[in-house]
Amino acid sequence: MASTSQEIEAIVARKYRHGFVTDIESETLPPGLDEDVVRLISAIKGEPQFMLDWRLKAFRQWSRMKEPKWAHVHYPPIDFQAISYYSAPKKKTDGPKSLDEVDPKLLETYDKLGIPLHERARLAGVAVDAVFDSVSVATTFKERLAEAGVIFCSFSEAVKNHPELVERYLGSVVPIRDNFYAALNSAVFSDGSFVYVPKGVRCPMELSTYFRINAVNTGQFERTLIVADEGSHVSYLEGCTAPMRDENQLHAAVVELVALDDAEIKYSTVQNWYPGDENGVGGIYNFVTKRGDCRGRNSKISWTQVETGSAITWKYPSCVLRGENSVGEFYSVALANNYQQADTGTKMIHMGRNTRSTIVSKGISAGHGQNAYRGLVKVLPGADGARNYTQCDSLLMGGECGAHTFPYVEVKNPTAIVEHEATTSKISEDQLFYCLQRGISAEDAVNMIVNGFCKEVFKELPMEFAVEAQNLLAVSLEGAVG
Amino acid sequence: MSAAPEFTPVERIERAHAAACGRLRGGPAWEARRSAALARLVAGGLPDRRDENWKYLDWPELTRRRFEVGAPAGLALERIATLLLDLPEAWRFVLVDGRFQPALSRLPDDGSIRIESLASAAESDPGNVASLPSVPGDGVDERFALLAEAFADDGALLRLADGADARRGVYLVHVSTGESSPAAHARVVVEAGRDSHLRIVEHFVSAGAGECFTNLTCELRLGVGSRVDHLRLHQQDPAVVHVETLLATQDRNSAYTQAIFAIGGRIVRSNLEVRLQGPAAETRVHGLFMVDGVRQADLYALIEHAAPHTRSEQVFRGVAADRGRGAYNGRVRVREDAAKADSQQSSRNLILSPLAEINTRPQLEILTDDVKCSHGATTGSLDADQLFYLLSRGIDPDTARGLLTFAFCEDVVAQVTEPGLRRHIEELVVGHLPDRDIIREFV
Numbered sequence: 001m002a003s004t005s006q007e008i009e010a011i012v013a014r015k016y017r018h019g020f021v022t023d024i025e026s027e028t029l030p031p032g033l034d035e036d037v038v039r040l041i042s043a044i045k046g047e048p049q050f051m052l053d054w055r056l057k058a059f060r061q062w063s064r065m066k067e068p069k070w071a072h073v074h075y076p077p078i079d080f081q082a083i084s085y086y087s088a089p090k091k092k093t094d095g096p097k098s099l100d101e102v103d104p105k106l107l108e109t110y111d112k113l114g115i116p117l118h119e120r121a122r123l124a125g126v127a128v129d130a131v132f133d134s135v136s137v138a139t140t141f142k143e144r145l146a147e148a149g150v151i152f153c154s155f156s157e158a159v160k161n162h163p164e165l166v167e168r169y170l171g172s173v174v175p176i177r178d179n180f181y182a183a184l185n186s187a188v189f190s191d192g193s194f195v196y197v198p199k200g201v202r203c204p205m206e207l208s209t210y211f212r213i214n215a216v217n218t219g220q221f222e223r224t225l226i227v228a229d230e231g232s233h234v235s236y237l238e239g240c241t242a243p244m245r246d247e248n249q250l251h252a253a254v255v256e257l258v259a260l261d262d263a264e265i266k267y268s269t270v271q272n273w274y275p276g277d278e279n280g281v282g283g284i285y286n287f288v289t290k291r292g293d294c295r296g297r298n299s300k301i302s303w304t305q306v307e308t309g310s311a312i313t314w315k316y317p318s319c320v321l322r323g324e325n326s327v328g329e330f331y332s333v334a335l336a337n338n339y340q341q342a343d344t345g346t347k348m349i350h351m352g353r354n355t356r357s358t359i360v361s362k363g364i365s366a367g368h369g370q371n372a373y374r375g376l377v378k379v380l381p382g383a384d385g386a387r388n389y390t391q392c393d394s395l396l397m398g399g400e401c402g403a404h405t406f407p408y409v410e411v412k413n414p415t416a417i418v419e420h421e422a423t424t425s426k427i428s429e430d431q432l433f434y435c436l437q438r439g440i441s442a443e444d445a446v447n448m449i450v451n452g453f454c455k456e457v458f459k460e461l462p463m464e465f466a467v468e469a470q471n472l473l474a475v476s477l478e479g480a481v482g
Numbered sequence: 483m484s485a486a487p488e489f490t491p492v493e494r495i496e497r498a499h500a501a502a503c504g505r506l507r508g509g510p511a512w513e514a515r516r517s518a519a520l521a522r523l524v525a526g527g528l529p530d531r532r533d534e535n536w537k538y539l540d541w542p543e544l545t546r547r548r549f550e551v552g553a554p555a556g557l558a559l560e561r562i563a564t565l566l567l568d569l570p571e572a573w574r575f576v577l578v579d580g581r582f583q584p585a586l587s588r589l590p591d592d593g594s595i596r597i598e599s600l601a602s603a604a605e606s607d608p609g610n611v612a613s614l615p616s617v618p619g620d621g622v623d624e625r626f627a628l629l630a631e632a633f634a635d636d637g638a639l640l641r642l643a644d645g646a647d648a649r650r651g652v653y654l655v656h657v658s659t660g661e662s663s664p665a666a667h668a669r670v671v672v673e674a675g676r677d678s679h680l681r682i683v684e685h686f687v688s689a690g691a692g693e694c695f696t697n698l699t700c701e702l703r704l705g706v707g708s709r710v711d712h713l714r715l716h717q718q719d720p721a722v723v724h725v726e727t728l729l730a731t732q733d734r735n736s737a738y739t740q741a742i743f744a745i746g747g748r749i750v751r752s753n754l755e756v757r758l759q760g761p762a763a764e765t766r767v768h769g770l771f772m773v774d775g776v777r778q779a780d781l782y783a784l785i786e787h788a789a790p791h792t793r794s795e796q797v798f799r800g801v802a803a804d805r806g807r808g809a810y811n812g813r814v815r816v817r818e819d820a821a822k823a824d825s826q827q828s829s830r831n832l833i834l835s836p837l838a839e840i841n842t843r844p845q846l847e848i849l850t851d852d853v854k855c856s857h858g859a860t861t862g863s864l865d866a867d868q869l870f871y872l873l874s875r876g877i878d879p880d881t882a883r884g885l886l887t888f889a890f891c892e893d894v895v896a897q898v899t900e901p902g903l904r905r906h907i908e909e910l911v912v913g914h915l916p917d918r919d920i921i922r923e924f925v
Contacts, residue, residue: 070534072847365851381836381837394846394848396848396850396851396853397851398851399818399821399850399851399852400818400849400850401849401851402847402848402849402850403846403848404845404846404847404848405844405845405846405847405857406843406845407843407844407845407859408841408843409840409841409842409843409859409861410839410840410841411831411833411839411840411841411861412838412839413833413836414833414834414835414836414838414863415863416833416861416862417860417861417862417863418859418860418861418862419858419859419860420842420844420857420858420859420860421856421857421858421859422844422846422856422857422858423855423856424846424848424853424854424855424856425853425854425855426851426852426853
């Protein structure tokens with residue numbers, strides 16, 4: 001097996017070039033999951049022993065776990081033995097040859113979102129030279145990052161080049177036994193991103209998966225690890241407003257953030273995977289575990305998310321506020337249209353003294369969409385002076401959608417102050433009337449009101465992202481009005 | 483005292499049931515109902531800490547209790563009489579360890595208002611028991627109602643004819659002795675006819691200091707346009723573990739108000755499920771818990787809006803001191819066809835000591851858009867500015883804290899309109915505060 005794995009490794013490591021032909025069959029594992037599959041994945045990726053041990057431990061843990069059922073979502077049972085757990089990067093020649101071959105509906109959406117031409121090609125999976133533009137851009141960015149000492153690479157590269165960092169931090173925030181999907185991810189994750197910001201460094205630019213080479217087909221089990229060393233600062237953007245072409249239905253990613261003393265991590269997500277059609281057929285299941293650990297004093301982790309895609313979203317970006325004076329933030333807009341279901345929220349675990357957290361969650365339900373906020377604010381006995389403010393608002397559009405709020409507040413310290421408030425309502429008739437009588441069309445008026453509703457969250461996004469996010473909401477709500 | 487550890491609670495319940503079988507009254511028809519309830523309970527099991535709505539409950543303390551019912555014994559009625567509140571207007575119905583005590587009771591002779599013991603109703607006509615609906619028990623939250631049905635051989639049956647006026651009130655007293663019986667299970671059934679009006683004051687007291695387990699199921703059916711004002715005062719001995727399940731259904735234009743005070747007992751666990759199934763039905767629930775020592779209060783309320791123009795309001799206040807633990811778990815569910823539903827939830831809590839704990843979960847499940855729903859929850863300590871104001875007027879810190887805590891509780895206490903009763907509850911609240919004598923002078 002060692003010789004085959006070396007061969008495969010060599011193939012995988014080779015750079016893509018035109019006319020590159022390999023036997024696809026040999027790179028895709030047959031469906032099913034057992035210890036041999038886990039060993040094989042590790043071997044294909046040429047991982048050191050500690051990674052294999054870790055994956056096997058996770059697999060054994062996963063085999064003993066049951067699928068969680070508590071979320072407010074419904075879907076047919078998933079057959080985990082019917083999924084193929086490894087597929088090498090797809091041949092680019094499989095994709096459409098030019099933009100002319102791409103579904104016109106998709107192009108229309110890109111147009112509405114205002115996505116630059118060369119990006120459209122890349123997003124649609126077009127195998128043309130236009131893609132090279134972004135690649136070269138990425139290369140120049142890489143040089144600037146290297147100058148600052150920031151490590152930003154794919155997870156596989158990190159395992160090869162920085163095994164000591166990976167071994168030290170991997171699984172330290174989301175342990176393998178954390179939950180069913182985290183355990184599954186730990187056993188079989190294919191690739192993902194790794195970021196390390198050294199002491200005192202302020203990352204010179206927004207990091208984005210968009211600029212990372214090989215980012216397109218990281219697969220359904222993605223793993224992200226971001227470590228901000230003492231006094232550093234990093235802002236990370238994940239995802240993209242444009243709908244992504246994707247064949248995998250189940251996505252179970254894990255994101256771990258570690259902020260040491262005085263460090264700050266800002267993590268922004270825009271998720272717009274295929275939500276299924278108007279009748280709820282198809283669509284991505286997005287079962288993600290995201291957690292940040294404010295390990296050091298005065299550290300700060302801020303999550304901002306705009307969730308408009310996926311048939312089912314099951315996602316709770318959390319903060320463990322361990323260090324004294326550490327700060328956790330969560331800003332979220334979640335939209336469920338047609339038959340989409342979203343069960344999302346956050347956990348703020350206050351452990352250190354004077355820790356503070358803010359939660360702002362905006363849920364929008366339309367069509368038959370079901371949107372749930374599920375959040376936990378927990379103050380442990382040692383967290384003197386802890387402070388939390390939570391606001392979660394829901395907007396309902398139409399008589400067949402649902403909005404649910406499941407907050408948990410658990411306080412074990414008398415000096416802590418925890419506030420939670422929530423409202424649920426539909427779009428105010430008065431606001432709508434005001435807009436209409438000034439000549440604004442019903443659709444524009446609704447978009448305006450919805451954007452106003454979400455403003456508190458959008459203002460936390462990096463600027464260019466915020467503009468796209470506004471357009472995205474308008475596109476996602478199409479057909480929900482009137 | 484404690485049962486052999488090798489048995490699970492459900493197995494112990496089965497054994498207790500087998501032992502109690504011969505002693506329970508009500509004839510074969512009722513016996514069959516009890517056995518059916520037991521079979522459903524055994525099949526479904528009791529909830530445990532893995533069930534979301536039961537996760538904060540002190541299970542080791544609860545399952546330590548014995549569930550069997552003792553034989554009726556001679557009681558010191560004079561001693562029990564001293565525990566009763568003086569409510570001269572109201573009719574009185576006293577249950578001791580779940581069994582009716584006619585000597586302490588005072589019942590109406592008005593034909594439109596029937597209050598009788600379930601056991602005697604069953605004796606006079608077995609059809610009375612057969613006509614009672616069996617409790618729901620499929621949901622995990624209703625399992626203790628099944629437990630009550632499996633053991634109860636007595637309780638109260640209140641039937642109001644259409645248009646009956648029972649505003650004088652029914653004073654329903656549950657006394658646990660902890661001596662003759664380690665457990666007491668009872669059922670209360672309230673049927674309010676069209677446009678009737680009923681006030682009930684339920685009072686839970688202890689006549690002994692024994693460790694015991696009390697379990698109550700209360701079913702309320704509110705007819706069209708009826709109104710039930712329900713006050714529940716938990717004032718048991720700190721060794722009593724109490725679980726209760728209230729199931730209410732409301733028809734068109736009916737109104738149900740409840741004020742619950744959990745100021746006693748080792749554990750008070752209250753499950754309230756209200757179903758607003760007629761248009762324009764309305765529910766208001768106010769709750770106050772004060773937990774000190776190692777006591778626990780765990781209040782759960784589910785209000786389901788199943789018809790248009792229904793309204794609900796929940797106002798809960800909690801105070802946790804020492805090692806006390808308090809939980810509020812409120813759920814509002816608005817069904818697809820409940821347009822124009824209006825719902826509010828408020829949960830405010832005070833934590834007064836480093837070892838106390840508050841858990842609060844105000845939840846909304848909304849399935850239609852034309853609604854107005856909101857909730858708010860806060861947890862913290864006393865306001866520093868208010869404290870400073872009192873200190874600057876020369877009031878010592880303990881008294882100031884006591885006064886502010888008292889004022890905090892007033893949000894709920896103020897719901898009690900009957901002056902004598904309100905005085906009694908205020909006394910109870912003050913009794914749990916530091917410097918109580920000085921505070922009494924202020925209030």
